[in-house]
Every structure is written in structure tokens, then in C-alpha cells.
Amino acid sequence: MPPIALILFGSPGSGKGTQSRLVGERCLPGPHISTGDMLRAHIEAGDTIGAEIQGLMKSGRLVPDELVNRLVEKRLSQPDARGGVILDGYPRTVAQAAEVRRMLGLGGMLPVVVHLVVDYDRIVARLSGRRQCPVCGTLYSLSTNPPKVPGVCDLDGATLVTREDDQEEVIRERLGEYDRQTRPILDYFSRDGIEVVEVNGADADPASISQRICAALENAHSQQGPGGCL
Numbered sequence: 001m002p003p004i005a006l007i008l009f010g011s012p013g014s015g016k017g018t019q020s021r022l023v024g025e026r027c028l029p030g031p032h033i034s035t036g037d038m039l040r041a042h043i044e045a046g047d048t049i050g051a052e053i054q055g056l057m058k059s060g061r062l063v064p065d066e067l068v069n070r071l072v073e074k075r076l077s078q079p080d081a082r083g084g085v086i087l088d089g090y091p092r093t094v095a096q097a098a099e100v101r102r103m104l105g106l107g108g109m110l111p112v113v114v115h116l117v118v119d120y121d122r123i124v125a126r127l128s129g130r131r132q133c134p135v136c137g138t139l140y141s142l143s144t145n146p147p148k149v150p151g152v153c154d155l156d157g158a159t160l161v162t163r164e165d166d167q168e169e170v171i172r173e174r175l176g177e178y179d180r181q182t183r184p185i186l187d188y189f190s191r192d193g194i195e196v197v198e199v200n201g202a203d204a205d206p207a208s209i210s211q212r213i214c215a216a217l218e219n220a221h222s223q224q225g226p227g228g229c230l
């Protein structure tokens with residue numbers, strides 16, 4: 001059976017980070033490859049690639065596909081990636097998607113695309129219900145973890161505020177941006193004969209949702225058939 005490369009998509013607030021971790025623990029023990037983390041690690045290390053990335057960001061330009069692809073390809077060639085990987089935050093463009101197809105094909109890996117779908121109103125309700133204490137930084141949630149006295153920090157009595165990132169229009173803007181960026185990539189995979197498995201990421205607890213993703217991986221493997229290869 002070919003090793004699996006799980007390509008996990010999910011909007012901000014969909015629980016994608018949690019699911020990457022849970023799926024890794026439950027059924028896909030290979031490395032969790034996050035391009036965001038890789039870029040940050042290079043910047044922190046202060047190496048040549050880090051300097052290149054910082055220069056691009058300072059001038060307000062995007063990190064080019066070619067550089068991101070090169071980092072991912074290098075990471076995929078490490079011995080610990082041979083048994084399977086989770087790709088998080090990659091591919092982010094159609095050009096990157098075409099490239100990851102090629103890389104996984106070369107490595108004999110089976111790509112499985114999972115889209116964690118959460119109703120946007122639900123995400124907005126959850127994130128916009130967050131309040132923060134401007135003094136001590138404690139976060140509250142009006143639905144799951146409210147302060148004892150409405151609008152006031154339990155620890156120091158300061159008046160709670162809604163962070164800029166948690167304002168409804170800011171959240172909706174980010175979700176819209178996610179859609180505009182992701183839809184063409186999912187369409188690309190579908191057209192290319194790779195099924196996009198949509199997993200409901202909202203109607204159960206995180207452990208049950210990770211079970212669904214693992215079932216999708218299992219299913220993709222069994223559709224390969226005995227001795228199947230790419």
C-alpha cells in the first residue's frame with residue numbers, strides 16, 4: 001500500500017490545527033508539514049532562506065511558489081516522511097497544487113484531500129463571542145467560558161474588550177478570502193481525478209471528527225485495491 005499524504009484544508013476557526021494533531025496521533029504517524037511553520041523556522045534560524053523570506057515580506061511581496069515548493073520537496077524527501085505525511089497550509093495556489101501532485105507521484109505517495117467544512121455562521125458566532133481582558137490578557141468565551149460578571153475580568157475587574165481579529169466583519173473578510181483562495185485549488189484536484197472528501201467539522205467532538213478523517217484515509221487506501229500503485 002502506498003503511504004498517504006493527507007492534504008488538509010479548513011477555514012480559520014474550523015479546528016484544522018487540532019485535527020492535524022489528532023489525526024497524527026490516531027492514524028497517520030508521519031510528520032505534520034506546515035509551510036507556515038517552516039517559513040517561520042527559517043526566519044528564526046536567520047539562514048539564507050530566512051533572509052530571503054524576510055526581504056520579500058518587508059517589501060510586501062508574497063513568498064514565491066517556487067521557494068515554498070522547494071522547501072516542501074526537501075521536507076518530503078526526509079526519511080521520516082516515507083511512511084506518510086500531513087500537509088497543512090499547502091498547497092495554497094493552483095501552481096503549488098500541480099507541483100505537489102508531481103512530488104507525491106515521484107515519491108509513490110497517495111494524495112488524499114480532506115476539506116474540513118464548518119458552517120461560517122457558527123465560526124462567526126464562536127469567534128465574535130470572544131472577549132479579552134486588556135490588562136491580564138485572559139480570553140473569555142460568551143458561550144463556553146463566560147466571565148462571572150458580564151463584561152468584567154474575573155481576575156482584575158477590568159472591562160473586557162473584543163479584539164480586532166474577533167470582530168464580525170474582520171472574521172467574515174478572512175473567511176471570504178479563504179474561500180477565494182481555496183475553491184480553485186479544490187476544483188483543480190477534482191478535475192484532476194482526486195476526490196475531495198468533505199468532512200463536517202462542527203457537529204461532533206474533535207475526537208469523533210478525527211475518526212471521520214481517519215475513515216476517509218482508510219477508504220482511500222482500500223480503493224487503491226490490493227497491490228495498487230499510482
Ligand SMILES: [Zn+2]
Nearest residue numbers: 133136153156
Ligand atoms: Zn484581567
